[in-house]
Amino acid sequence: MKKIIKYLLISIIYFSLSYSVNANDKIYKLEILYEGLDMPWDIDFLPNGDFLVSELTGKLKIYNSSLEKFITVSNVPSVLARSQGGLSDVELHPDFELNNLIYISYSIKTEEGNTLRVSRAKLHQNTLIDVETIHTAKAFRKTSAHYGARLLFLNDKTLLISSGDGFNHREKAQELDNHFGKILRINDDGSIPSDNPIFSEDRALKDIFTYGHRNQQGLAKDINGVIYSHEHGPKGGDELNIINPGLNYGWPAITYGIDYNGSIISPFKKKEGMEQPIKYWTPSIALSDMTFYYGDLFPEWYGNLFISALASGDVRRLAIKDNIVLSEEIMFKEINSRIRSIKSSKSGDLIILTESREKKNSGKIIRVSPKNL
Amino acid sequence: MHSIKLFFSLLLAFIFSSILISVFILFQNTIWNIFWLKTQGFDISFFVLVDSFLHDLRGGLSPILMQWGIPINMYSIISIALFFGYFLTFIIRFIVPVNSMFSFGFAGLVSVYGIIFYTKITFDEIVLISSVRELMGLLIFCLIGFIGGIFFNQLKEFFLKVFTYEKNN
Numbered sequence: 017m018k019k020i021i022k023y024l025l026i027s028i029i030y031f032s033l034s035y036s037v038n039a040n041d042k043i044y045k046l047e048i049l050y051e052g053l054d055m056p057w058d059i060d061f062l063p064n065g066d067f068l069v070s071e072l073t074g075k076l077k078i079y080n081s082s083l084e085k086f087i088t089v090s091n092v093p094s095v096l097a098r099s100q101g102g103l104s105d106v107e108l109h110p111d112f113e114l115n116n117l118i119y120i121s122y123s124i125k126t127e128e129g130n131t132l133r134v135s136r137a138k139l140h141q142n143t144l145i146d147v148e149t150i151h152t153a154k155a156f157r158k159t160s161a162h163y164g165a166r167l168l169f170l171n172d173k174t175l176l177i178s179s180g181d182g183f184n185h186r187e188k189a190q191e192l193d194n195h196f197g198k199i200l201r202i203n204d205d206g207s208i209p210s211d212n213p214i215f216s217e218d219r220a221l222k223d224i225f226t227y228g229h230r231n232q233q234g235l236a237k238d239i240n241g242v243i244y245s246h247e248h249g250p251k252g253g254d255e256l257n258i259i260n261p262g263l264n265y266g267w268p269a270i271t272y273g274i275d276y277n278g279s280i281i282s283p284f285k286k287k288e289g290m291e292q293p294i295k296y297w298t299p300s301i302a303l304s305d306m307t308f309y310y311g312d313l314f315p316e317w318y319g320n321l322f323i324s325a326l327a328s329g330d331v332r333r334l335a336i337k338d339n340i341v342l343s344e345e346i347m348f349k350e351i352n353s354r355i356r357s358i359k360s361s362k363s364g365d366l367i368i369l370t371e372s373r374e375k376k377n378s379g380k381i382i383r384v385s386p387k388n389l
Numbered sequence: 390m391h392s393i394k395l396f397f398s399l400l401l402a403f404i405f406s407s408i409l410i411s412v413f414i415l416f417q418n419t420i421w422n423i424f425w426l427k428t429q430g431f432d433i434s435f436f437v438l439v440d441s442f443l444h445d446l447r448g449g450l451s452p453i454l455m456q457w458g459i460p461i462n463m464y465s466i467i468s469i470a471l472f473f474g475y476f477l478t479f480i481i482r483f484i485v486p487v488n489s490m491f492s493f494g495f496a497g498l499v500s501v502y503g504i505i506f507y508t509k510i511t512f513d514e515i516v517l518i519s520s521v522r523e524l525m526g527l528l529i530f531c532l533i534g535f536i537g538g539i540f541f542n543q544l545k546e547f548f549l550k551v552f553t554y555e556k557n558n
Contacts, residue, residue, distance in 0.1 A: 282422065
């Protein structure tokens with residue numbers, strides 16, 4: 017009996033100690049840099065360390081790191097700020113230090129319907145000048161949902177644009193004469209690259225890079241230039257895909273999700289000629305953005321993919337090797353908010369944007385840096 | 390006594406017509422999705438069709454989160470819409486004695502259309518029942534509501550007769 021009590025006591029002490037070690041095991045600290053953004057959507061970093069932040073409501077702001085305050089950029093094109101639409105991605109040209117060009121994606125209302133537009137402009141003393149529309153998606157709809165709207169410059173300085181399926185037009189993601197449910201590739205001036213994939217269908221639009229997508233809000237490339245995209249599934253079936261030109265990613269013909277009303281969209285999950293995700297989430301966590309981490313501050317995270325999520329309100333750290341997801345860790349749950357965007361800064365921090373649909377001007381910028389720094 | 394008979398006739402007719410309309414709406418949805426997959430070169434066997442339909446019948450029980458954060462399933466949405474449609478028609482018919490079959494058929498039509506209209510305004514033009522995104526689908530959907538309404542009226546009369554017959558015997 018004495019032995020049992022002794023072992024019990026030892027076990028209790030051991031588990032108590034291990035719990036306290038785990039509780040303090042975090043290698044990072046979270047620091048709120050700013051609170052009061054109105055539905056922030058994306059963030060990008062200026063060479064001087066300041067941030068550019070887009071708000072869905074139509075404002076583009078520069079966060080002055082030294083003054084710790086925001087300056088609103090003027091002459092931003094007017095946007096259709098409704099439901100999921102508004103000012104979305106902001107992306108610096110790879111040669112920004114030479115040409116001062118920034119690219120923005122946003123939804124607009126036209127006579128044909130609402131759609132996604134991409135413009136570029138020079139950022140000059142907190143003002144956009146020489147604003148030029150370089151792409152208007154042929155994805156006109158009545159809804160203000162599923163624009164996609166993520167931008168990514170590839171290593172060859174061509175630009176990828178994710179264009180969502182508009183919700184009510186999901187079948188068009190399988191047709192090549194429109195921009196619903198596509199990833200598009202254009203040159204930095206809006207022209208179409210000569211080496212874009214060629215599709216056998218005559219009516220196929222020349223700027224289509226891949227098709228069969230739903231609402232892709234994450235685009236990222238790894239250190240080798242491999243392109244990753246993630247997209248919201250319906251009820252379940254959020255996907256992470258490796259993007260290769262000319263391929264069909266299956267939506268809505270194959271899916272791991274079901275419709276919001278509980279009915280099936282397709283009973284099929286696989287089909288020859290349609291790509292499989294390298295990972296999918298059921299139930300949905302509502303993937304919102306992603307970034308690869310190649311900073312120096314967290315050597316343990318080097319090469320990992322960080323995916324932010326709205327519904328689950330956390331970040332997923334994925335270790336990927338040879339197109340296979342080796343592990344997934346749920347992180348930053350303590351933020352306890354919808355996480356709209358995550359980016360890796362040049363200094364090696366991770367920067368997170370949060371949003372709240374209920375409370376206006378409550379979006380935050382949160383910096384993730386090493387605990388002992 | 391007549392009021393009680395009428396109440397139970399209405400209740401049973403409402404339950405049966407709600408079930409009929411729900412099943413037809415979900416069947417239309419299944420057929421719509423499966424038909425599109427067929428055009429995409431998928432091999433659709435009878436088993437796939439039946440299995441998909443059974444899945445959709447079960448799926449109708451899964452909750453949809455409405456704008457107030459209240460979860461509600463498809464069967465409840467359809468039943469609530471029909472309840473209001475039939476109730477309003479019942480009241481109107483007290484005042485204006487319009488044709489019973491036609492008025493309840495029309496009530497069924499308006500009720501199911503109301504579901505689409507309501508979800509559109511709630512979810513910014515988003516349509517939750519995929520089969521009604523095109524005009525043909527919407528027409529069939531409304532026809533289901535209309536026939537369901539007529540079915541309600543016929544059932545109501547039928548149950549009233551049954552209860553009266555029981556009493557007379």
